[in-house]
Amino acid sequence: MPASEALNAWEALTAVRAQSPVVHNITNYVVMNTTANALLALGASPVMAHAEEEMEDMVGISAALVLNIGTLSREWVKAMFLAAEHATRRGIPIVLDPVGAGATRYRTGTVRDFLAAFRPAIIRGNASEIMAIRGAGAGTKGVDSLDASQDAVSAARAIYEAHGSVVCISGATDYIIGDRSLRIHNGHPLMTRVTGLGCTASALCGAFAAITPDPVLAAAQAMAVMGVCGEIAAAKADGPGTLQLHFLDALHRLSEADIKGRLRAEVA
Ligand SMILES: Nc1ncnc2c1ncn2[C@@H]1O[C@H](COP(=O)(O)OP(=O)(O)O)[C@@H](O)[C@H]1O
Numbered sequence: 001m002p003a004s005e006a007l008n009a010w011e012a013l014t015a016v017r018a019q020s021p022v023v024h025n026i027t028n029y030v031v032m033n034t035t036a037n038a039l040l041a042l043g044a045s046p047v048m049a050h051a052e053e054e055m056e057d058m059v060g061i062s063a064a065l066v067l068n069i070g071t072l073s074r075e076w077v078k079a080m081f082l083a084a085e086h087a088t089r090r091g092i093p094i095v096l097d098p099v100g101a102g103a104t105r106y107r108t109g110t111v112r113d114f115l116a117a118f119r120p121a122i123i124r125g126n127a128s129e130i131m132a133i134r135g136a137g138a139g140t141k142g143v144d145s146l147d148a149s150q151d152a153v154s155a156a157r158a159i160y161e162a163h164g165s166v167v168c169i170s171g172a173t174d175y176i177i178g179d180r181s182l183r184i185h186n187g188h189p190l191m192t193r194v195t196g197l198g199c200t201a202s203a204l205c206g207a208f209a210a211i212t213p214d215p216v217l218a219a220a221q222a223m224a225v226m227g228v229c230g231e232i233a234a235a236k237a238d239g240p241g242t243l244q245l246h247f248l249d250a251l252h253r254l255s256e257a258d259i260k261g262r263l264r265a266e267v268a
């Protein structure tokens with residue numbers, strides 16, 4: 001069976017739409033609205049919450065936890081660690097987006113401290129962020145990658161071996177590295193001109209991880225949907241502004257034929 005069919009992306013999307021899992025996000029100020037809307041358009045039920053006082057209750061009603069360090073500060077990091085403790089105890093999947101790891105010591109150090117304490121089901125970042133976790137590469141240009149996704153594959157393998165977290169490197173080709181490896185060739189370069197689409201990929205990883213127990217498959221399903229919707233949106237867009245709008249509509253309208261006709265996935 002071709003890798004694209006084996007991803008079961010359509011079946012998983014149907015399950016997300018039917019079950020509408022609650023996805024708890026502790027994310028950054030830049031993308032809160034963007035990723036909440038993307039999760040809603042997908043069919044999931046997003047909630048953004050970061051007060052320590054409500055972490056136990058919020059994790060208690062969630063099916064996945066998405067942690068994103070895009071605008072971190074001491075209080076938010078404390079909330080993330082607390083939420084991860086509750087999620088681990090409840091056995092719900094954690095997705096970590098190491099936004100800007102490699103740009104500052106605070107970001108890189110926080111990600112490493114987190115990985116020393118917890119095991120996210122999925123870590124989704126761009127190539128520079130993933131390499132920075134292993135001390136590889138020349139750093140990250142703020143939140144943007146200086147490297148191509150294939151350059152981060154050996155760092156991703158090392159992270160998987162050291163921590164057991166599946167690593168998803170986004171870029172022109174998306175790599176999913178775990179107990180097996182997949183590549184997804186969908187998407188469009190215009191997606192890099194809209195802030196928050198990487199964070200959206202991580203949020204979608206959370207929605208699919210809520211439905212699909214195998215984290216390699218869950219990450220691949222999320223990246224498949226991202227890539228196919230990115231292509232559909234780019235074909236209709238005049239630039240980044242309309243890409244963002246068409247992307248949300250594409251998530252909402254995504255059909256089995258869209259996925260079957262466009263998805264280009266292979267075993268890496
Ligand atoms: N050059 C590209 N061609 C096609 N798709 C891309 C390209 N670069 C990024 N993407 C897609 O854009 C989305 C965001 O990825 P990326 O830009 O790597 O994240 P980040 O914003 O965290 O740096 C992903 O779905 C990825 O597949």
Ligand SMILES: Cc1ncsc1CCOP(=O)(O)O
Binds near residue numbers: 030
């Ligand atoms: C611009 C910016 N600055 C801090 S977080 C953030 C958003 C990054 O989002 P993404 O990595 O999805 O483009």
Ligand SMILES: [Mg+2]
Binds near residue numbers: 099125143198199
């Ligand atoms: Mg990012």
